[in-house]
Amino acid sequence: MKTLDSVALGLLIVGGLNWLLVGLFEFDLVAMIFGGQTAILSKIIYVIVGLCALYALKFFPLISNSDRRNR
Numbered sequence: 001m002k003t004l005d006s007v008a009l010g011l012l013i014v015g016g017l018n019w020l021l022v023g024l025f026e027f028d029l030v031a032m033i034f035g036g037q038t039a040i041l042s043k044i045i046y047v048i049v050g051l052c053a054l055y056a057l058k059f060f061p062l063i064s065n066s067d068r069r070n071r
Contacts, residue, residue, distance in 0.1 A: 012052050
């Protein structure tokens with residue numbers, strides 16, 4: 001499970017950096033690399049990053065539990 005957690009985190013970081021580029025410079029790196037926003041490869045990447053975000057929701061209870069222990 002630790003490997004899946006690391007992969008999900010890595011893809012979330014890539015997705016976050018892509019959104020940073022979109023927000024600051026209106027430059028979509030994923031679309032540029034994979035042939036545009038409507039290209040099938042770009043859509044696959046967007047879906048995988050979104051699934052990683054959903055998977056990462058499992059970390060919220062862990063974060064809030066460690067917050068309570070540190071108080």
